[in-house]
Amino acid sequence: MPIDDIQLSKFLSLVLRHKPDAIGLVLDPQGWVGISELIVKASAAGTKFGRDDLLRVVAESDKKRFSLSPQADRIRAAQGHSVSVELGLAAQEPPSILYHGTATRFVEAILSEGLKPQARQQVHLSFDEATAQRVGQRHGKPHIFKVDAGGMHAKGYKFFRADNGVWLTDQVPPEFLA
């Protein structure tokens, strides 16, 4: 049975963010892989799809999870990695307020130790509250933190904007959370 688009998107998230070695893939230091190599290795490992399927999933991804190289011969996850990658994004001044959606059961720990990247490379922050709400819902009953990104930036903390608009930073100490 051919893989459907949701399964393909999940498969791409898995190999491009977390487990490239599951199909013998090696990401380059910026997280890119050749599309042809990805298709061949996926197929050899039992996940069959074509270039058109991949391009459709990239184009239709609700969160624009994947980026293509200018010549559309390479692909990477825009953010969300647990494997070590250097996305090569330039630090930018963030909006004065950003949002982080989490679950109520994490609130106490977050208020005492701040936001940590946990299994990922960086903390993920949303531009708007509605997006943060959706992110939080993935984990349980959602709780939204307002992050004083302007205050952090003024103190020298660095912020990066992924290709898909998600904001990334290394950590958020508790004094910048409300």
Ligand code: HQG
């Ligand atoms: C929590 C999805 C206890 C944190 C989304 C979060 C996003 C702490 C969880 C992207 C903590 C990690 C990332 C602390 C943070 N104590 N819990 N000190 N610090 N946490 O999934 O931000 O659909 O790794 O609040 O849309 O939820 O995959 O991060 O609840 O953009 O494309 O630890 O993933 O996109 O969870 O989500 P995650 P996230 P995709």
